[in-house]
Amino acid sequence: DGLVKLWLSLGVPREKLLIGIPAYGRSFTLASRQKGLHAPVSGPGYPGRYTKTRGFLSYYEICEKEHSRSWQKVWLDTEKSWYMTSGDQWISYEDIDSATLKAQYAKGEQLAGVFIWSVDNDEFSGFFCNTEPFPITRQVFATLNLPIPVTSAPAIAIQSRLPAAGPSVRFVNVQSQSQSSLSSPILPPNLQKLLNALSALSGTPNDVHMHEATLPAPPPPIAHLTHNAEYICSRHRMGR
Structure with a gap:
């Protein structure tokens, strides 16, 4: 909210501002037993099972952890988002509830809208979060009163042509x-x-x-260096 108000105070038109909603989380490795907001960290968190990137987890990877009893979720009322901890791991992320609040904020402030980064990190199957596929994306569309787009694979006509007459090729x-x-x-x-x-x-x-x-070029012939190798070895033994 403070950043939006800053841009507006600097003269940026409302219709040019978008609120970003990440369909991923940022993870950190804690440096002490502190687990709250602003706890000291030693580096990025462990890589996810599927994204395999330190400090980054997709929303469907986070949903897997949410269903585990070893993780504790905490709601940040000021930031209107979640973090959760387990052992020395700390994850900040958005979910359906926080995405709804941010979409409502963009709508209430009459901004241009929201963007989701990125759709492929949303829960694409519905299996991990036990929801419909793409729950964050669907909820944002519903909050903004937008129809869910229905797409189908485009028909692509492939035409082949013989090359124009020219030098013969083999x-x-x-x-x-x-x-x-x-x-x-x-x-x-x-x-x-x-x-x-x-x-x-x-x-x-x-x-x-x-x-x-x-086709790749054929490998060069292997030179027979038997006599040269013996000559070099004999000179080495003789100390020359």
């Missing part, structure tokens, strides 16, 4: 050696594994055509 035919794998001595191991995986998903074709320009 393709390399990589024959499959069995029904389960594609193999060629000119392919590096990583590319060979990729082709094998693709063939397992889509069925092994009779042959695979590749433009020679996309």
